[in-house]
Amino acid sequence: MLVSISIVGEDDNLNGPSTEAVALEEIKRWLREEKQNLHARLEDKYLLTFLRGCHFDLEKTKTKMINYYTMKKDEVVWYRKRDPSLDEIQELVKLGVYVPLRELYQNHLVVIIRTGAHDPKKHTQDNVFRTGQMLTDIITFLEYDCSTIDGIIAIFDMKGVTVWHAKPLTPSVVKRSVFGWTNYLLPPDQFEFVNAPFYLNVMINLFKSCMSEEMKRKVRVHKGLESFHKVFDKTILPVEYGGNGESLSSLILYWNEKLLSYRDWLLEDEKYRAE
Missing domain, CATH: 1.10.8 (Helicase, Ruva Protein; domain 3)
Structure with a gap:
């Protein structure tokens, strides 16, 4: 029982x-x-x-x-060939498509997802997701396991997003990504969309249409950083986001080194799955 x-x-x-x-x-x-x-x-x-x-x-x-x-x-394309030394993964990590902060915020893990940082004509959306899942796994299981108690704050930086970034995000892909957030170890606690001009509302609403009512209530959209700073303490944010924390370049270098150091663990972890 x-x-x-x-x-x-x-x-x-x-x-x-x-x-x-x-x-x-x-x-x-x-x-x-x-x-x-x-x-x-x-x-x-x-x-x-x-x-x-x-x-x-x-x-x-x-x-x-x-x-x-x-x-x-x-989700084979997300959870197979998780070799951080692969060229396509290294390019995405160094571009900063997925940048965790090193400092927890009220025991929450904070991740900046830079949706417009990659070249959509060169990098597939599945590889972007795979890179993010690899980084989140090593943080959750190996670095900050205490963060699973209070969950994650996801900051989606929409700066630089073009129609080519939006094109691969079909309803089925969006549904898969929302399913991934819902069923991952870290329960999503906040979704903060920043640098989001009004014409991106269609994309954001597509994501919201796949969310539960509870998850929708966790979504906030900010056109710029001014309104974002009113709801999020900027003391730990990178300087590029008007904060006093570590720079994006420093964070990217740190997490890339961490990712490469856990290469053997990531490859070995592929075998753990439902049969």
């Missing part, structure tokens, strides 16, 4: 096993039963990432794991 377990303090379980230990044992027992259908990582470090993200609710954790590993099976 599935049960829900709430997070408790260290002193609440002096005479028995901790919530963490009980939850880990239940998830491991369930995975042993599901071993023919779900080839998942079994180390405590990775299981705790899912449990924290679901606030130790076991039923939600199991659903999240099924959806995540099923997505890894179905």
Whole structure:
């Protein structure tokens, strides 16, 4: 029978096993039963990432794991050949299509997604997604696992977006990307669209049409940075966004080095998926 377990303090379980230990044992027992259908990582470090993200609710954790590993099976172009040394991946990383901040904001992971940074005639949208998923995986599982508790703030910088960037974003592609956000480890907490001129409303509305009502309420659109600064503390933002934080070039260099250092892990991780 599935049960829900709430997070408790260290002193609440002096005479028995901790919530963490009980939850880990239940998830491991369930995975042993599901071993023919779900080839998942079994180390405590990775299981705790899912449990924290679901606030130790076991039923939600199991659903999240099924959806995540099923997505890894179905979205072949995102979760195969995840070699960060490949030329097409290196080009996208160095262009800064997906730039996480190194500092958490109120325990949220903050990622700047620069939708107009790449050349859509040269780089496929699937490779853009694949690059973002690789970076998010190493951050979530290996660098900032605590960020799964409060989720992610996604800043979509629409500067430089052209009709050629929008053309590959068919309704089916948008639906897949929204499904990916929904079923990923980090629950999306805010979607901030910045530098978004009015003619991009069609693209933004296409994304919103694929979102749940709850997710739609997390979307905010800003024509410029002035209104954005009113709702987001700019102290950790890169200087290119009117903040006092680390520059984009420095962040891109840092995360590219991290990505390359985890090459073996990324390639080995491809085998973990639903069967």
